[in-house]
Amino acid sequence: MDLRNISSIDLSIYLSIYLSIYANKSSLVYLSIYLSIYLSIYLSIYAIIYLIYIYIYLSIYIYLSIYLSISEFFIYLFVALKLFAPRLAEFHERIWQPGEEEKNESSLPQPLIDLLMNKDEDPERRVRAAFAEIPFKGWRRAEYVIKILDNHLENVDNCEVIDVVDVVQNSNSFENAVEQLTIVCNLCLNQFPQGKIMTLSFCNCKFCQECFLQNFKIRIREEPVRRWTCPTCSLPELNDEETVTNYFAFLNLQLKQVIDEDTFNLYETKLRDWHLHKDPNFRWCPSCENGFLYHADGLKMNCPHCNRATCFKCMKPWQDQHQRLSCEKFNEWLIANDPNNQAFGLKLILKKNGIGEHSQFSPSFVLCFTLTNFGRSPLLREESLYDVSLPDISLNCSFCLHNYNFLSQRNFG
DSSP states (O other): GGGGGGOOHHHHHEEEEHHHOOOOOOHHHHHHHHHHHHHHHHHHHHHHHHHHHHHHHHHHHHHHHHHHHHHHHHOOOHHHHHHHEEEEEEEEHHHSOOHHHHHOOOOOOHHHHHHOOTTTTHHHHHHHHHHSOOOOHHHHHHHHHHHHHHHSOOTTTTOOHHHHHHHHHHOSSHHHHHHHSSOOOOTOOOOOGGEEEOOOOOOOOOOEHHHHHHHHHHHHSSOGGGOOOOTTTTOTTTTHHHHHHHHHHHHHHHHHHOOOOOHHHHHHHHHHHHHTTTTTTEEEEEETTTEEEOOOOSSSETTTTTOEEEEETTOOOOOOOGEEEEHHHHHHHHTOOOHHHHHHHHHHHHHHHOOTTSSSSTTOOEEEEEESSSSSSSSHHHHHGGGGOOOOOOEEETTHHHEEGGGGGOOHH
């Protein structure tokens, strides 16, 4: 018998027969236990593999069904939209394009507005029309609208019917509605409805939209950021960071609605620069006018944009002499070695010694400041002019051409 062709079940049967013949009872018990365990494990593995096959098959089937269903749905939707596009064109036009009421910035039809504003019409008819067309909470609010339109809008600027309707719908009483429609602007002192009044976040001052716009438009263009506060009470004080953040966050939203784009860009630029200037390491390059943060040690500072060197403290163009001098000493060195400043210093010396334009020695002549050292060499050389001795300096009068010496104190003319 070829054992390679025997299955595991047949082998277990042969072994059980063999043991039943040749083995004792205890061996048979152990063998039967072993065979039962072996068969249970064998069958369990086959069952698990079979269940895995079933799970994979069902998963693939479900996924394919869902995918095909979704694909079919979108295909049907695309075909339906293509087929019904001409019929939906009118609907799209009505939904997405603004109507006449929206173009006029009013949610009320124009015939209704004309009827409500017509004081010659019967008040009862006007109240019924307002109550029928506008979703008021009660009949009395429609009466408030007609009463306000007839008696309380003489001194109110730029008040429309929709403003009256909005105020009446959101007010608690007739007096409160009238109060909200007659708010006084703190700048122009005219009355405006609540919908056309703007307030700042840190005060109770009220401004009409035009005054608010013009005030901040001028301030943004002509004044520093610290002056961009309330024009009447000057609040808030922009000292701590939290106040600055909250105030400008709210002001940014207000200005974005009313101000033009160029002014708003200038507002953002100046506000950004103001925040940067509060950083002690921020500097503007005097050459290319770009800003940057400088965190290195030392006075010499190179601009990352133009690579030109300046002093971190005094912002003067960098020279090697500044390396061993403080900013004050370096400024004195610049004055002493600047030819223009030397000429100015010489003029001061001449004036101190009584020689100058319209001086006491020549009241009617203009002295010619052509300095000579008795014709030998010019005095304006690289050394400091303060080293020049006065007796060697002579002047020529531009009128009489006489020579004048400092120490002679001779009046000529």
